[in-house]
Amino acid sequence: MMEVIKPGLETCVQDYPGRIGYWNQGFPPSGPMDSWSFRLANLLVGNEAGAAALECQFMGPTLKFQRDAVVAVCGADMQAKLDGEPMAQWESVAVKAGQVLETSFSTAGARTYIAVAGGIATEPWLGSRSTFHQAGVGGMDGHALAAGQVVPVAGAAGTPGKRVKEDRRPLFSADKTWQIEVVPGPNDDWIDEAGQQRFLSSDWKLSARSNRTGFRLDGPEWTFTDKAYNKAPEHGAEPSNIIDHGYPLGAINLGGQTPIILVNDGPSMGGFINPYTVPSAAFWKLAQAKPGDIFRFTSVTVEQAQSMARELTSICSASSIE
Template identity: 35%
Template sequence: MTGLQVLQPGPLSLLQDGGRFGWQHLGVSPAGPLDLSAAAWANHLLGNHWGSPLLEVALGGLTLRSQVDTWVAVCGADLPISVDGLPRPNWSRFALHAGQQLHLGFARSGQRAYLAVAGGFTAPPQLGSVATQQREGIGGLHGDGRALQTGDLLRCASAALACVASVPWRYIPDYQQLALLRVITGGDALSFNEDQLQSFFAQHWSLSPQSNRMGARLCGTPLLAPALLPARQWSQGVSSGAIQVPGDGQPIILMADRQSMGGYPLLGWLHPLDLGRLAQVPAHHEVGFTAISLSDAQAELRCFYRFFRG
């Protein structure tokens, strides 16, 4: 099988799919795309199944040469897209013919773009998934957690679609606006003093450059975390979006490559669909938070999955 050859991999381009589930009891994180919405739109534009393998391209700088006649879709960070030097629109699908070069320039806003191909990329699964997890050295094109490298071949089949298509404008986020992220309070939230909870929601937090696919670290006026209850003598299971408050009072929001256990107090959980918006925030830029009820978050998530998964 032929596919797309990597001429320039960019700073960090990772093969991802819907995630690796069912192994967290052994400490294996789910991985998968950081921006679930952008990845879902890229696959949806091509008629791919939910979670079909695609590329997460951090910052841009990716160049591929096609060996097949196929169609691709790019969604996410605002970056220049071209085929043989001719521009192509973001949040859209378009044809890519054998011998042509596809180039993704560097992001003007946002941090991650998602490149899907009709039918999805093909790679040997590890523990049921091709999702790349660099820290654990699992998944990806070679099964060892490596990012894409020059000379790699992204295997895919030829495909033909009827015409170009784009995501409706109202569903395309503006990454230049302040990210106001929704939080489901819970966990140890009642153990925090009320003024500390108000401080979390009232201030704007800066995203630390130490953030990565494992966790987004916030910088701001420190929170005074409550002392853990004497009954808790061990760590507990954590999920993506969990907002941990370590001893320095600077919250950490767990992302796709997170650990599976944690002992820091939990203030709550970020709305699952807002994790993607957080993943598009550059270092040193500010984010804000607002509260949302569990029922409202669940209702929105049901609509999301009903649309993309059918």
């Protein structure tokens, strides 16, 4: 059990891969945005890679442990301290009952994961413990942690002193610029050649009006092919309008002229085109970017995106722990 002394900016319970199987009813998967750091945090404390743990955004929580525990902090550096003493990240640490884990603003990256041996034991909802804030379901009462709450943890022994190998940790951008892979499609043929080149050669700034449903990007104008103008009226007359269709997770969704990357809590359907899709293995970079950071997009094929995913899965395994 952990008592929430300070909740942080938006700390929530997530599990991996989240609430799968309800896309056709409009339920997003939720789950950790940086599943790389998340899975390694769980493996460090001896959990299954997908066990429920905490995701902290920009500023982490202060937690008091009511029982002895083994804990790991991975992801963005939020200057974790245990009873005021700096605590190692990417490493499993023994915590005594009564000790306080304190985190603060992230200095590098945006999201930090706190895993506890045994995993967080909130009540699953539709098969997952992941929090879907905007609908108020999953996690702790459906929302981010609040001061005074007690977060239940399933009892389990963990081994302190385990570390993630240096070369198996995600490397965060040092200059606020991120190279993000995209797969063209499903609707890349609605964008003209100049528009496609502009998309791949421009700097896109992550807007502060972003959250776990969507990452808004500021950048140049989009231009379209004939297809976007000459179409049946039931699409809607604006060039970015299409007859409502299913959205892939990671789609770069073009509402008018505003591209929004649909992330873990995003909508499953709608009436705007999706010219590009960010593949699953690049999500951790989105997770670790801060508003104001620059995204540059690189085109990859479906097969390349799938091999990136396989590589990430192999990194998120016991072989990365020493």
